Amino acid sequence: MLDVKDLREDLEGVKKALSKRNKDFGLDKFTELDENRRKLIQEVEELKNKQNTESKEIANLKQKGEDATKLLADMKELSDKIKELDGKLKEVEKETEELLLSIPNIPNEKVKQGLTDEDNEEMRKWGTPRKFSFEYKAHWDIGKDLDILDPETAAKTTGTRFTFYKGMGARLERAVMNFMMDTHATKDGYTETIAPSIVNADALQGTGQLPKFKEDMFKIENTNYYLSPTSEVPVTNMYREDIIDGKKLPLKYCCFTPCYRAEAGSAGRDTRGLVRQHQFYKVEMVKFTRPEQSYDELESLTNDAENILKLLDLPYRVVRLCSGDLGFSAAMTYDVEVWMPSYNRYVEISSCSNCEAFQARRAGIRFKDNIQDKAQYAHTLNGSGLAVGRTVAAILENYQNEDGSVTVPEVLVPYMLGVEVIK
């Protein structure tokens, strides 16, 4: 949610900043709604003030045993008027809220104007894509040939875009997950968590998935619950409607959960392999920071994601998303993209965002240093650290050998219980 104060004081400035997103968000309506709202508040509060005063008078009269019928008749009328205005006010407030909830975050000024991912800015590259001296395979073929990835069986139990991991495939997935969690929870200083992967509508509104992106999620029938699309949702909402002790900031959490995405609108894209599944595992990093430190924390968060790839010795690059590719809640996002031989390009494996106060305002996440201070909104950040399935895919492809086997990256060997080659 944007700051209402900004909308009141500089609507044109906000519109200009948002125009980078290449769309009109109907902001003009705000002023009218807001003025109407304030007018109604003044009217109804004046009446309520009168009601409060007169009520005391009635209480007085009754206590003295005097007659209050005249006053009561007047008060009935006043009461009805108040109810009517309160009803109108509620409508206007609802409309205002709906408008505010539908407006995306303002891109940071450094974010480049652009339309698609082709306009993203490359920040840096690490490692060199491997040159194969033999005909290399895509990870879905490797998975099939080694009998470690089995989408056909998953189709039988569930449907398309699900995968059974078997044998060393399952162990590799688990190894990658544990390696990532261990690294973040010890060296990087994140508090490790395991969060519910089912979340309610309030939480989803807090992080920005609702109300606009309902179709991207699986809703559980007859409940108010959704399968969580990312642990950013439960972890960020840990502090919903809370006031955090400012001395504790920045707070850093890492979390692994399964993630569920309906992938509506992506029919026919990345249908093979692990890149676009309805269910996948992801290690997520979430930070709560003071406003002035959030961009430094974004850099270190991104570095923490990159570091996993360095330790796995997988070539990657970092891009800063252009305005057209930027997510709804983010002010700035770095995508970390791993080299995927079968795609012959870099593929997103982590998305690290600073949401500034956008989510904090929706979710009511605030902090104060002293009890007498006014609480202010924290900044929230999140980033994958990393998507586990895509990491497995990248390992299978980048570490494949001519004989069809796959060498296990050195750091993962202990996590693989000593297995050095999958064959």
Added chain:
RNA sequence: GGAGAAGUACUCAAGUGGCUGAAGAGGUGCCCCUGCUAAGGGUAUAGGUCGUUAGCGCGGCGCGGGGGUUCAAAUCCCCCCUUCUCCGCCA
């Protein structure tokens, strides 16, 4: 899933229709006494949010959340959420 009980400010807690924005206690700030700790006395403060104002302030809301009854609701009615106890079921 069934049966009960409960949810009041930072914490504990009183309060069944108007004199309760909310007793009392703890906590916290300041002062005094005592004095290196412990203890005692006095006094102040009471969270959040919305509107208004240059500001002091004034006003509205607020007693888990949402509706309703009433001139008036922490207090009465309905729905929901959460916690606790017991039973059932279950990894």
